Amino acid sequence: MVPVRLTGPRLAIREFHHTPGDIDALYAVFGDPVATRHLPFGPYDRESCADQVAQYLEEALRDERTVYRLAVTLRADGTDSADPADGGAPIGSAALTLGEHRSAVLGYALRPDTWGHGYAGEITGLLCDLAFGTLGVHRLAARVDVDNTASSRVLTRAGFQLEGRIRHDLHLRDTWYDSFQYSLLADEWAGAGTGAGQRAGG
Template sequence: MVPVRLTGPRLAIREFQHTPGDVDALHAIFGDPEATRYLPFEPRDREDCADQIEQYLEEALREERTVYRLAVTRRADADDPADATPIGNAALTLGGRGSASLGYALRPDTWGNGYAGEITALLCDFAFGPLGLHRLAALADVANTASARVLTRAGFQQEGRVRHDVYRGGAWHDAFQYSLLADEWPARPGQGG
């Protein structure tokens, strides 16, 4: 399914492009210590972000696509979302038996605007609609209370705690595991944020 284009009330989700603007935008997220505080990796340099986008594009072109790593843009930033500068990253990683893992990351200056909720709603609509998945899972660092709120507001149920899920910054970090089933997510036009 190439290219992916999802549109919400305020956001659009599209494929990343290997352009200087998209590389800079991804670096503004993945290179920022605050933005990566709860992600499973340390901040990345610009070259690593360029390599990431190259990988994303390779994944998008696979005959049987199992990974969707997508750029999140504000709809108001350009007439065409393809021209808008990304403010975030959205991801779905398909697993077996109709399941996938969901994730997102936003530039810190965009936090607190309800964008993570809108991204989650768009990914759920995509996963349970066109992809026909049955189950979505998400992990959130136990200290990431903002992500926990986003997931529970979207209807995800906490399943448990994953001990020592990620080694980052010289220490092990636990995560809470969440899930949402297709029959718990009815199609809701215009839902987001």
């Protein structure tokens, strides 16, 4: 396993640790009905979040790693970490799932009290750099609940193109939900000429 560590102007993205602090932090996101309102699952209980962190570590240790589920932290908050660059307790999670033909799917979730500060844009930029740079992805996709206008704006600002609406893409809590599908290609990201630091205002 080669641990992932990404740093932006305000955020650090790292591997999850199977510690009470990281489990509690994930529960603060995945256990919150508001935070999971536009996600395809949840809310989870704390035990389920502990199981999720264990699964993330198993995925990270695979010889052919195809799933990157990572902790999003504030760089200024090093109180829970010996290394301030680690960012302390997570405020959310970020994910890349690799597919066939050099494709990947991007996702993220943040604690509601951190919304509205442009963190989602910074996460998206850092994940794009990881996908198109280190991982050699050609096509990056993201699906968004049609009512999640904030995430749609984040993706659009990062250069993602709306491909269409997927009808009844998700069945959750006895309700069918539609999704918007967005995509970004490697040459579109590189052609922008800016890195994650310049894309952090989303």
